[in-house]
Amino acid sequence: MNLTITLVFLVLTSTVRSLNILGIFPYHGTSHFLVFRVYLRELANRGHNVTVISHFPEKNPPANYQDISLAGTIEVLKDDMPVEKSYTSIINTALFLTFTGKENCEVMVKNKQVQDLVHSKAKFDVVVVEQFNSDCAFGIAYKLKAPVVGMMSHILMPWHYQRLGIPYNTAYVPFHFLEGGTKPSLYQRVERVLFDVYFRTLYYFVTQRSDQNTLARYFDEIPPLDQLAGEMKFLLVYHNFILTGSRLFPANVIEVGGYHVSKAKPLNGTLKKFVDEAKHGVIYISFGSVISPSSLSHERVKAILEVVSELPQRFIWKWNNKTLLKAQDKLYTDSWLPQVDILGHPNTLAFFSHAGMGGTTEAIHFGVPIVAMPVLGDQPANGAAIEESGLGVQVQIRDLNKENLLAAFRKVLDVKFRERVKQVSKAWHDRPMPPLDTAIYWTEFAARHTNFTFRTAAADVPLYQHFYLDVICVFSIFVVILVGAIRLSLRVCRSKSPGKASEKKQSKKSKRA
Structure with missing residues (x-):
């Protein structure tokens, strides 16, 4: 059965034209790129022309694989993180993401090869960007006028939910940096709310603003990065529901968890x-x-x-x-x-x-x-x-x-x-298609159907509509009017009742007497 599926897939993909694909991976973390490397090399192996901006150039790249190397501009992250967990370490993690995001953007944008690539107006069928600590890559993709596919090697970051229209409820959605999973205690839910606000505030008001200004120094007319991020065609997340559980993802968020795992070789x-x-x-x-x-x-x-x-x-x-x-x-x-x-x-x-x-x-x-x-x-x-x-x-x-x-x-x-x-x-x-094939398929799909948007309407619903505030307001006004009408009716009824009329007549007679 698996052989049949693979053969059918190969027949279908053999008809796909060779694409020009740009990969933008400005983060300098080894563990992230080890995952992406498998995907990028597979794109090249399938005949696509792949250009990659990263800190990890290939030593022996395929003929159709080209690096724009950022190596040496920042020390690669390896074996230097703390082995203690506390509120201080979580707070510092947010600061680390904030300032490395800014640094990654600055290093990439000021690179001469990157600038030449943008100014040359090179034609790319699709741009694949890492979704982690910066949206700077969306500015590059915008200048190249190419559709974007996002990728990550982990679960969603706090700022990804809203832009993709994914519900985030602390009662059942795990928070990236905290314990509790899908069954958090009340204390853990309070933690999640506070840290969610903290992480997103730093990201939107420090990293995003800084990256927007950095891009503006080198390229003109870059729309707001948050707007560009919302326009990406697909996000390939390193999830699979067997491990991470069922999540409420829209159709343009695709689970591809596990594609980097290679066949085990004999030890020696x-x-x-x-x-x-x-x-x-x-x-x-x-x-x-x-x-x-x-x-x-x-x-x-x-x-x-x-x-x-x-x-x-x-x-x-x-x-x-x-x-x-x-x-x-x-x-x-x-x-x-x-x-x-x-x-x-x-x-x-x-x-x-x-x-x-x-x-x-x-x-x-x-x-x-x-x-x-x-x-x-x-x-x-x-x-x-x-x-x-x-x-x-x-x-x-x-x-x-x-x-x-x-x-x-x-x-x-x-x-x-x-x-x-x-x-x-x-x-x-047990999947209908291996995860690496799934990642490749949706990348090619984005290049084939550039005129379509796959963004869920939920991502664009204003908060007041999301929380039914306008509907609640209408019902509240209706209830107030209804209650007021009932009270007014009761007053009128009381004033016209026989008892009230006789009391008034008796009162008039007593006055005359």
């Missing part, structure tokens, strides 16, 4: 020997490319090592400082590890992770249960999704100790739990 060398000889299986530990494991407190490292000693499984830990930990019979460490190949190995039984979206989708792809320890960014929301979907369990970093971590591992290592995870993984793969 000492790592292969370590994994193959693990009689009780292995557990993989990694906190991604942004969080440095050596920044964990001594107490937390000690708790993890105590669990390593107590469980019969062997452990593989992505550790960035070999002087602190050395590989031994139970523990293998290295600063770089082939994560996909490890997770795809049949001996891998569990994954202790920071709940980054990349690693989470790799784990669900291979059916490996997760013990999630979310820290920052979208990790708290991802951690909740991991638990709610049945893919794993959470251990908050504030609760990380030997007892809690040991209980979490024993739960996910249980045979019944692992069987459930395999079922979740099977459902994850």
Whole structure:
């Protein structure tokens, strides 16, 4: 069945003409671009001419793949984020997004190659832009007069809901940076409201204004960025409802979660020997490319090592400082590890992770249960999704100790739990079209149908209509008029009643007497 679908898809796509596609990815985070790179190279592999503005130029690009490199202008983000979670860290995250968004825009727009590209009025069939901490790329796309497809490697940011007409209700929609998932407590809902206002205020009144001014210094007549953002044809989100649950997305928001995961390759060398000889299986530990494991407190490292000693499984830990930990019979460490190949190995039984979206989708792809320890960014929301979907369990970093971590591992290592995870993984793969094919299809669709808008009417409804304030006002006026009419009628009836008339006559007679 899958072979038939693939063959049909190849026949359909073989008739698609070669497109000129521009990708704009100004953010300097490695973990984001690792996801986009798979999509961009696939576009080139399918015969499209791809030009990419990013901090990550290809070393061996295909002949039809061209880089406009921003490399070296900003230090690439890697292994320098905190491993502590607090209100202070969330507040600082918003400030980080604000100022990196401004910086990313300035670095990109002042690049000579970018300016030459815009002034040359190059013809592109579609422009693909990252949706994260800046809308600056929409200004470039506008000057090139090309339709836009948005992409992200994570769940929606707070400022994406309104522009796309997606309902945001704190009672059931996870907030990017906070715990609670789809079942938050009252306290967590209050948190969400306050932080939602905080993040969106900074974005609209600092980042957006700054980017608008930056673009105006180099290019004339750029409409408001928020308006341009609302005009994008599609947004390809790194969701899939099997993991993140059902969301109220309009038709132009397409779920493509998991397209970056490649086929696992055989391990080699000492790592292969370590994994193959693990009689009780292995557990993989990694906190991604942004969080440095050596920044964990001594107490937390000690708790993890105590669990390593107590469980019969062997452990593989992505550790960035070999002087602190050395590989031994139970523990293998290295600063770089082939994560996909490890997770795809049949001996891998569990994954202790920071709940980054990349690693989470790799784990669900291979059916490996997760013990999630979310820290920052979208990790708290991802951690909740991991638990709610049945893919794993959470251990908050504030609760990380030997007892809690040991209980979490024993739960996910249980045979019944692992069987459930395999079922979740099977459902994850059961789609009408593979996610990478879906992402490519809707990109080509946007280029083929440039005269159509796929924006939901919900995105343009004024707030007073959204909350029925005008309808409530009409009904309120009607009720007031109705009540007033009833009261007036009662007064008239009382004044004309027989009792009242006789009282008046009697009163007149007594006066005459």
